Amino acid sequence: MSIKEVGYISHQELIDAEQDISAERYAKGPVAVIECVQEIPCNPCEDACKFGAIYVGSPITNLPKIQEDNCTGCGACLARCPGLAIFLVDKTYSETEATVAFPYEYVPTPEVGEEWEAVDRQGAVKCKGKIVKVMNPKAFDRTPIVTVAIPKEFADEVRSVKRK
Amino acid sequence: MLTRELLVIGAGPAGLAAAIEAAKNGVKDILVCDLNMKAGGQLFKQIHKFFGSKEHNAGVRGIDQGVQMLKEAEELGIEIWLNSAVVGFFGDKIACIEQGQPDGTKKIVYMQPKTIVIATGAQENVVRFKGWTTPGVMGAGAAQTMINVNRVQPGKNIVMLGTGNVGLIVSYQLMQAGCNVVCIVEAAPGIGGYGVHASKVSRAGVPIYCSHTIKEVKGDGPDGRVSEVTIIGLDEKWQPIEGTEKTFEADTVTLAAGLKPVSDLVKLQDIEIVFNNAFGWVPVHNDKMQTTAKGIYVAGDTTGSEEANTAMEEGKLAGVSVAEELGYITMDEAKDQRDQIWDRLRGLRTGPFGEKRAIAKVVQMGKFPVD
Ligand SMILES: Cc1cc2nc3c(=O)[nH]c(=O)nc-3n(C[C@H](O)[C@H](O)[C@H](O)COP(=O)(O)OP(=O)(O)OC[C@H]3O[C@@H](n4cnc5c(N)ncnc54)[C@H](O)[C@@H]3O)c2cc1C
Ligand code: SF4
Ligand code: SF4
Numbered sequence: 001m002s003i004k005e006v007g008y009i010s011h012q013e014l015i016d017a018e019q020d021i022s023a024e025r026y027a028k029g030p031v032a033v034i035e036c037v038q039e040i041p042c043n044p045c046e047d048a049c050k051f052g053a054i055y056v057g058s059p060i061t062n063l064p065k066i067q068e069d070n071c072t073g074c075g076a077c078l079a080r081c082p083g084l085a086i087f088l089v090d091k092t093y094s095e096t097e098a099t100v101a102f103p104y105e106y107v108p109t110p111e112v113g114e115e116w117e118a119v120d121r122q123g124a125v126k127c128k129g130k131i132v133k134v135m136n137p138k139a140f141d142r143t144p145i146v147t148v149a150i151p152k153e154f155a156d157e158v159r160s161v162k163r164k
Numbered sequence: 165m166l167t168r169e170l171l172v173i174g175a176g177p178a179g180l181a182a183a184i185e186a187a188k189n190g191v192k193d194i195l196v197c198d199l200n201m202k203a204g205g206q207l208f209k210q211i212h213k214f215f216g217s218k219e220h221n222a223g224v225r226g227i228d229q230g231v232q233m234l235k236e237a238e239e240l241g242i243e244i245w246l247n248s249a250v251v252g253f254f255g256d257k258i259a260c261i262e263q264g265q266p267d268g269t270k271k272i273v274y275m276q277p278k279t280i281v282i283a284t285g286a287q288e289n290v291v292r293f294k295g296w297t298t299p300g301v302m303g304a305g306a307a308q309t310m311i312n313v314n315r316v317q318p319g320k321n322i323v324m325l326g327t328g329n330v331g332l333i334v335s336y337q338l339m340q341a342g343c344n345v346v347c348i349v350e351a352a353p354g355i356g357g358y359g360v361h362a363s364k365v366s367r368a369g370v371p372i373y374c375s376h377t378i379k380e381v382k383g384d385g386p387d388g389r390v391s392e393v394t395i396i397g398l399d400e401k402w403q404p405i406e407g408t409e410k411t412f413e414a415d416t417v418t419l420a421a422g423l424k425p426v427s428d429l430v431k432l433q434d435i436e437i438v439f440n441n442a443f444g445w446v447p448v449h450n451d452k453m454q455t456t457a458k459g460i461y462v463a464g465d466t467t468g469s470e471e472a473n474t475a476m477e478e479g480k481l482a483g484v485s486v487a488e489e490l491g492y493i494t495m496d497e498a499k500d501q502r503d504q505i506w507d508r509l510r511g512l513r514t515g516p517f518g519e520k521r522a523i524a525k526v527v528q529m530g531k532f533p534v535d
Contacts, residue, residue, distance in 0.1 A: 004354040007327075007362035007372040038359045039515035041473070042215040044223035060217050061515030080223050082213035083360030106340055106368075123369025141213070141225065160367040163339065 003037060008121035011156065013037045017063050021089070030073030030090035030099075034064050035159075036083055048080035078103055079140035088147070091155050098155035099132060101147040106163050109144050110134060116161035118150050125162055126154045170486050171259060171277035172196040173250045173429060176205020178464025178475035178482075179283035180233045185483025186281075187240040189501075190492035194242045195277070197261055199249035203237075204230030205285055207472060209308045211340075212333055215358075219508060220473035227312075229472070253432040257459055279459045279486045282430060282447075283479060286423035286465035291325060295381030300390030304334040304420035311341040319416030323393045324348045325378055329357035331420030335365050338418075345370045346412045349395050351377045351402060358517065375399075379409060381417055390415050423469040430466070433457050438531050442524035443468030450532040451502065452485035453478055461485060468528065470521055477509045 003009045014020045017037040025031055032053070034045065043056040045064050053070035054077060056062050075088045078101060088101035100118075110116055110131045118129035129148035136144040150158050169191050172179045175198035183196050202208055210226025221229050237244065247264025254260065257280055262270045288303040295301070300319060304326065307318040322343055324335045327350040335345045348365065353375050355362050362372065375398045385391040397408030424444040430437060436448040436456040446468045453461045461482040464475035481502055488498035513522035 003359040008366040
């Protein structure tokens with residue numbers, strides 16, 4: 001089943017698009033995970049990254065590629081992506097927990113300290129998550145970036161929280 | 165009779181870009197007419213960040229792009245008449261305009277401009293099924309106007325038909341407005357719009373049923389409003405498969421089954437039109453966006469529904485060509501500018517989503533008579 005048929009991507013599609021992140025890079029701390037596997041005319045992510053970690057090039061329909069070693073995990077690219085397709089995953093958050101940061105444009109906006117249900121790419125509830133950070137500066141242009149802490153084993157699946 | 169160097173019909177991204185580019189190249193005395201109360205065309209309903217490149221203001225919300233363009237138009241002294249529809253064309257480029265008056269009434273005025281850019285956009289296709297006239301069944305564009313311009317919910321529980329970008333984006337925005345999207349139904353075997361848009365609604369738990377269509381809508385709600393929607397699976401030949409029905413409680417159905425160009429005005433000037441599978445009936449034009457009628461240009465969704473960025477680029481082409489026709493820039497200067505614009509346009513029309521449109525455009529332009 002592909003994104004074209006079901007509306008969400010599989011891990012294999014990330015690998016095919018060369019957008020998967022290596023275990024070694026994950027071990028070093030937070031990293032941007034780009035999940036944009038179709039050739040669409042779009043490139044703000046490339047411009048958003050000041051560290052040259054995202055490459056689209058020409059033509060503009062090339063798939064975005066992450067140079068994982070250049071990524072500092074700053075998170076600046078998340079709110080700039082009109083596809084809301086970039087996440088920041090930190091598998092080193094604690095002994096047992098990882099964090100996933102994602103754009104969240106619904107109301108109410110989660111608040112730090114709250115418990116929300118964490119969902120995967122199809123919106124299925126995976127586990128409970130604790131909101132550990134919410135950023136919404138002017139530069140994000142009304143796309144809040146929410147960070148949720150979850151048990152480590154769900155780090156590759158959780159991509160949002162369930163709307164309240 | 166009134167006259168202008170350039171009359172632009174439609175103040176969407178294509179029309180505004182045409183007016184701005186013409187003005188930048190020296191054209192004076194430009195008028196843009198729009199039948200809406202607000203300029204900006206589709207942009208003012210689009211609260212999401214746009215795709216594209218830096219040159220196309222990618223990442224900027226549609227609504228903010230509209231504001232930017234209006235500011236630029238104002239700075240360049242471009243006149244805009246709102247609430248003013250062009251309702252007819254006579255003889256040699258005589259436009260009949262229903263000019264909106266400050267007191268809300270309308271006055272008919274006639275104008276014979278030297279050049280015209282038609283940028284009237286597109287309109288939604290209708291889909292018929294049992295119960296399609298039930299109150300609560302509406303176009304996705306109407307629902308989008310309700311939530312993003314008028315700030316009212318079209319309903320609580322919504323079934324969306326169509327997975328093009330319009331269907332996907334409006335579904336997302338309905339949820340942002342606090343509605344519940346029950347499901348999205350698509351007759352084709354695959355999702356039509358961008359995967360990243362589909363992923364947004366999937367993450368929100370909205371199921372997408374491909375190879376399905378709406379079989380029936382029941383109107384047992386208050387005042388005969390939609391109460392129930394039954395969908396049915398389709399085989400490879402798009403025929404309903406009995407026994408695959410699913411029924412959902414819903415009070416609203418929104419239709420996003422594609423757009424077709426608004427080309428009534430084009431037809432009134434005996435401009436040649438051509439049919440193609442990607443766009444429907446569209447005016448024949450050349451690489452200057454000139455139609456088969458001298459002095460009349462087209463741009464944007466009127467020439468085949470695409471995107472705001474392609475609409476703006478086509479508008480720019482038309483604006484440059486108008487300046488050339490009126491003698492403000494030389495043939496070479498115009499060609500230089502157009503070459504740059506065409507480079508960007510070709511870039512936008514690559515990839516699996518753009519190729520079909522690129523080919524359709526080549527065919528459409530190929531019909532232009534060579535002299
Ligand atoms: C839900 C949705 C989401 C979209 N998302 C994106 C996106 O993310 N990125 C992107 O690039 N594009 C997007 N688009 C597409 C984009 O909005 C359109 O392609 C673009 O607006 C076309 O511009 P236009 O100027 O040709 O037409 P329009 O914006 O439709 O403007 C046409 C104008 O002409 C006026 N008009 C029509 N007839 C007359 C008449 N007789 N007299 C006077 N005025 C008249 C209308 O009132 C209107 O204002 C989206 C579209 C929709 C519907
Ligand atoms: S997280 Fe920061 S460094 Fe990494 S790709 Fe995004 S913008 Fe670049
Ligand atoms: S900005 Fe987002 S949607 Fe656009 S190419 Fe980059 S990752 Fe894909």
